[in-house]
Amino acid sequence: MIEYTNVLTTCPYCGTGCALHLQVLDGQLAGVLPAKGHPISEGGLCIKGWNAHAFVNHADRLQTPLIRKNGELVEASWEEAFTLIAERFGTIKAESGPDSIAVLASAKCTNEENYILQKWSRAVIGTNNIDHCARL
């Protein structure tokens, strides 16, 4: 017997916030259906929303950070990647000043994540050079 469930959630692709149902068959994500009666999407989805399930288990999805070493992208641990990022930001800031760094936030992030990003930009890096892709 096939086990089928619908999971109501919010589309991850942009800041509009359409609602959708993830269709789960035998524990595997199988598709998407729009959510009728939602005040934002009113039962509709754009093409990205209709395909919001496709990337989750896609073979090309990155599963680990990649660091370029000797011209090649090499899998790395998250600790190694974050250490390198912190070192590089520190070097750039020391050599060229905080305003040499700019940050572009994403509509794929939650409001809380975008808030943290602007706080990190201003309080940690020391720059007001932060913008958001929704303004482009």
Ligand code: SF4
């Ligand atoms: S369905 Fe389209 S418009 Fe709605 S949140 Fe997803 S990407 Fe944005």
